[in-house]
Amino acid sequence: MNVVPFGLIGCGDIAQKRVAPALRDSEYCELVAVNRARANLAEEFAKQFGAKRWYANWQELLRDDEVKGVYIATPVNLHAEQTIAAAESGKHVLCEKPMGLNVAECDRMIAACRANDVKLGIAYYRHFYPVVQRIKEILRSGEIGKPVVARVNAFEWFDPPASHPRAWLLNKEQSGGGPMFDFGCHRIEVLLDLFGEASEVKSISSNSYFRREVEDVAIALFRFDQGTCATLSVAHSASEPMDTLDIFGSRGSVHCPVLNEGTLRVMSESGPRTESHPTAANIHQPLIEDFAKAIIEDREPLVSGEIGRAVAETVAQTSVCV
Numbered sequence: 001m002n003v004v005p006f007g008l009i010g011c012g013d014i015a016q017k018r019v020a021p022a023l024r025d026s027e028y029c030e031l032v033a034v035n036r037a038r039a040n041l042a043e044e045f046a047k048q049f050g051a052k053r054w055y056a057n058w059q060e061l062l063r064d065d066e067v068k069g070v071y072i073a074t075p076v077n078l079h080a081e082q083t084i085a086a087a088e089s090g091k092h093v094l095c096e097k098p099m100g101l102n103v104a105e106c107d108r109m110i111a112a113c114r115a116n117d118v119k120l121g122i123a124y125y126r127h128f129y130p131v132v133q134r135i136k137e138i139l140r141s142g143e144i145g146k147p148v149v150a151r152v153n154a155f156e157w158f159d160p161p162a163s164h165p166r167a168w169l170l171n172k173e174q175s176g177g178g179p180m181f182d183f184g185c186h187r188i189e190v191l192l193d194l195f196g197e198a199s200e201v202k203s204i205s206s207n208s209y210f211r212r213e214v215e216d217v218a219i220a221l222f223r224f225d226q227g228t229c230a231t232l233s234v235a236h237s238a239s240e241p242m243d244t245l246d247i248f249g250s251r252g253s254v255h256c257p258v259l260n261e262g263t264l265r266v267m268s269e270s271g272p273r274t275e276s277h278p279t280a281a282n283i284h285q286p287l288i289e290d291f292a293k294a295i296i297e298d299r300e301p302l303v304s305g306e307i308g309r310a311v312a313e314t315v316a317q318t319s320v321c322v
Helices: 015-027 039-049 058-062 076-088 105-115 130-141 179-195 285-297 304-314
Strands: 002-011 029-035 053-055 069-072 092-095 121-122 147-155 199-206 217-224 229-235 242-249 253-256 264-270 271-276
Touching: 002 058, 002 285, 015 029, 015 039, 015 069, 015 304, 029 058, 039 053, 039 069, 039 253, 053 179, 053 285, 058 076, 058 130, 069 076, 069 229, 076 092, 076 105, 092 105, 092 285, 105 121, 121 285, 121 304, 130 179, 130 242, 130 253, 130 264, 147 179, 179 199, 179 217, 179 229, 179 242, 179 304
Parallel strands: 002 029, 002 069, 029 053, 069 092, 092 121, 147 229
Antiparallel strands: 147 242, 199 217, 217 229, 242 253, 253 264, 264 271
């Protein structure tokens, strides 16, 4: 198999903007079927992205014999049920983040995929950012010495009306939590990728501005096994958007003013410099192509279920998770 036929479960905002275009445009994938609860919208989505078939019921999509892999792009509370059902149908699964509502769900997902000999990947696409790979190279080289402090800020104003397609993120039963659960988990994956396992995690959270089921601000503190300490601050209620990553070492530092853009400022004993490591035009593309190639080459995807579980376990040590 040189091309993986995919089904897409869930056709919401992210699927429309990134996932479906990535599946359609990849030389390793073919988008053959989509699922959306409203049949007329499912048909419209399928025709927009060239899928052959559409289903109003996701269980029907799993019975489609042509589909070999599925991308699950539904609310978090559905991830475990749909992943397990897909695995039992013999489909490889690439699941949106966060992996599940809790570690127990992650364990069930991993066990189901192992029992049915299918691949499981989680959509932490920042793992493939060239700037993150470059920072790993700099840390390994020793150019900035031992990394002692890391600081991540991720702020985005989020106050959707009830009719907004992403309003479910404010429903704790569906989403699991607020900004730490939603996009803080992305940054936790980056920190784990850079520094390894965290030996200690603490956090505080608050409804500092909004009155809603989930927190609008959370701050987590990490101590990693190698000794690095880090802070991660996330907010739905700060007006100024931020997407920063700063690492301070014993001999220098690295700074990403906007992680999603890929500009890197390096301060070291050889002097300051600025590097550019831009992301892919579609930031989901490298993730999806690696997963498809993992199926074709019969190997583990680079962002595996175990990585998704490690992030979930780290989030579970904070006070903001269910």
